[in-house]
Amino acid sequence: MEIVDKLLNHSRLALSKAITAVENEYDDAVKIMTEIYPHTGNAYVIGITGPPGAGKSTLTDKLAKEYRKRGKTVGIVAIDPTSPYSGGAILGDRIRMMDLTADEGIFVRSMATRGSLGGLSQKAGDAVKLMDAFGMDVIIVETVGVGQSEVDIVKTADTTMVVVIPGMGDDIQAIKAGILEIGDLFTINKADREGTDKLNIEIEMMLELNPEHVGWRPPINRTIASKGEGIEAVVDSIEAHKAYLIDSGKLNDIRKKRIKNEVEAMLNDRVNRYIDKEVIQTQEFDDLVVKMQSREIEPYSVVDDIVGKVLK
């Protein structure tokens, strides 16, 4: 395909249009992904998540600059939530990364969640693959740590970083429940604020209780991203984690698991769409529902029936 050739030839326009194709589910999206797939698997993927207001985009901006200093090219996928009321969205991450536009070695793409639950992680995953094929060395996926689908996205990264800030009060409890256990490293941003030490201790304590971290103890870094302080140490920690994954053979496991998850998600998606179109949206199904409501039939044998037909 022309667009794939151009993308592999470092056309930024082609990369951008290819991401749009997968984002909007254009007809040629599958073909694009099929053709670029052999060219993927080279980039190192970093997931960044944390509560709103933690300074993730500013931190991402600074991390990108630090990686550029170290000679790496950087792709960024920044995800913002879609308003459930209007279907619109303010994609607010780019504003903190405007001076990255001057650098040819960086490509930033904003994405809205568009209310698609499973679909988002697939689309974000495809955007990562496209940047990978384009030749980006490092790809950062940044998203707010609310909602399961966002967590799913960063979970597929090679290294996942959780960003927190002091002074969130009881919020830390909520985060604990959701995203703290997925962090391979932690960054306390805005670390010039009161409560930094306390937060540090809280995370330490939580890590003590988590038996999953065998062989790698997540480091806790402190940054003031707005002033660019502490950024080098964060990148060093990411690199240390990468080295650990490679040495221990775990990177291989992670990536295998990622492919498995991706294919599983694709299968689920395909099956769901098929069932939706061929079963749920049919008159026949409506009639069945009416009969169930009047208790003429019961749903259990209906499901058996349908599954028997669909998965024959």
Next chain:
Amino acid sequence: MAFEEIKAGLEKYHAEVEAKLVKNPERANLVPNRLYTPVDLGENFDYMTKLGFPGEYPYTRGVQPTMYRGRFWTMRMYAGFSTAEESNKRYRYLLANGGSGLSCAFDLPTQIGYDSTDPMAEGEVGKVGVAIDSLADMEILFDQISLDKVSTSMTINAPASVLLAMYIAVAEKQGVSADKLRGTIQNDILKEYAARGTYIFPPKPSMRLITNIFEYCSKNVPLWNTISISGYHIREAGSTASQEIAFTIADGIAYVEAAIKAGLDVDAFAGRLSFFWNAHNNVLEEVAKFRASRRVWSKVMKERFGAKKAKSMMLRVHTQTAGSMLTAQQPNNNIVRVALQTAAAVMGGTQSLHTNSKDEALALPTTESVTIALRTQQIVAYESGLADTVDPLGGSYYVEALTDKIEAEAWEYIKKIDEIGGAPEAIAKGYIQKEIQDSAYKWQMEIEKGDRIIVGVNKFTQEEEAPKNLLRVDGSVGKLQAEKIAALKARRDNAAVEAALKALEAGCADENVNLMPLILDAVRAYATEGEICGVMRKVFGEYQPHTTL
């Protein structure tokens, strides 16, 4: 006093009116109460603590004992465009026609510390104000204007120290010593972060520059107003009246705290602090806002900072009519709006006033439209009678109740900002910006739903021809300035410039140095504004805005 009698009468009145509302309905969306009476002020309304007398604490009725019975407010028209030569002509015209003070508008490159030749300046040179690149331009700007006779206000913030230094240097050349200079620099960086956008440096060095100016002027330029703490732009960005004064006074608190922290005595500088309000469309609300702001500030200075001098507690204010309320549609209507806004500012007791011109929603004002705007002030002063007694609306049940309400809302915000950690922190967290934006959005939606009527915009609209005779500033100004800079760099003593800039750079790195004398030296050597600000950018870095939507 039969307070209970009034209360009973009021209840009866409302009951009777309510009964007839089906037949005689009232307009929708009315914010004030139907009627104001002594009941709204409360039985224990204490004249002396709430109002007092003009020129006395808490200054609700005005900062001077006789207000405009002695001297009218300063009619100060904000002007400046294109080159220093062009603007100088406009200044001399305004002074010759009864303007009593100057007010300099600088173009955006000047306001953000770029020379006209900087790539960032492309397209902007001479557009919203006059382009000043060096002392040489400033000499032309004030040519044939005696700086000991005129008071000059300069709308300059991030590089205020540089432009003030240029003004002092021009005066030196005229043989006028700095202690004779009267005027104001805006010098209010916090509202730049929150609402206006012409910041350069991060908060810490910016606050240092400001306190450096306070200190330098208290010793060398004692008649100069060292800051004009501005609500004007906060209001233009869409805030309400209460937010305007609350956020601005919170900024004022931050400046006073910074100066005290830098070791200055509060009474040594507080008398030179001045304010800048917006005169908006709702006349009586605006009058109440002016009155409330004086009461709040005097309490802040007396109770919070322990100021002793009366001057330290007075909120002296410059006012500009609301630019954002001018409409591009039926521009002649703007003359009427400005007249009403002028009345509000005068009844509110302003110390000086700029009136906008009718064509400013379309372009910079022409000489003709500026003249109408100036005449508007003169008509209010000489013909309307509004200036003939002090605080003419004092005692109006409505205006007093509104003054109390705005004051209460302002205290509420100030408390909230204190809890966040002060104005700089509230701006860093985006709190103030968010509050302003929410108000702006609400206002716009009210207009679009028809809940708020703007004549000629969403009601009484008509087809009209495009207005003619707008002032145009063409692209040649940029070229002209570039030639001037090249010629200057060829004729000045470049070694002296370099030495001065080096000394400034060293000074920037040492927090204990007052930068004003070093900047003045660089200015005298004809270093350009871009060179001076470039040195400071190098040491201080640049501000990264916090933008939320």
Next chain:
Amino acid sequence: MANVKVLVAKPGLDGHDRGAKVVARALRDAGFEVIYTGIRLTPEQIAEAALQDDVNVVALSLLSGAHNTLFPKVVELLKEKGLNDVLVIGGGVIPDADIPGLKAAGIAEVFTPGTPTSKIVDFINANVK
């Protein structure tokens, strides 16, 4: 699902962002995906951001009078980057006399003060490619 993406940007040095922010919010509430990029941007930054986010619309706001220089420059750079079907609109303090020149330079429509946001929404819906 092809949502309309709009980049709202302020080229030049003008800091008056009330209008740009109100428009950005109104566009969000009308169902668009809005990328607000803030103040003090060069035309190059705006065009590159438009490319990376593959937006359908670039909405420029400027009140300083530099529109005749900066708006056409954005259009030029978009074309240079191969973004030929982006709808570029502008708003701000812009004299009527300048509008034909801006349109000739590729600005699809110019919205002056007092324009309801709904009119901008309608224009985008009618003209976006």
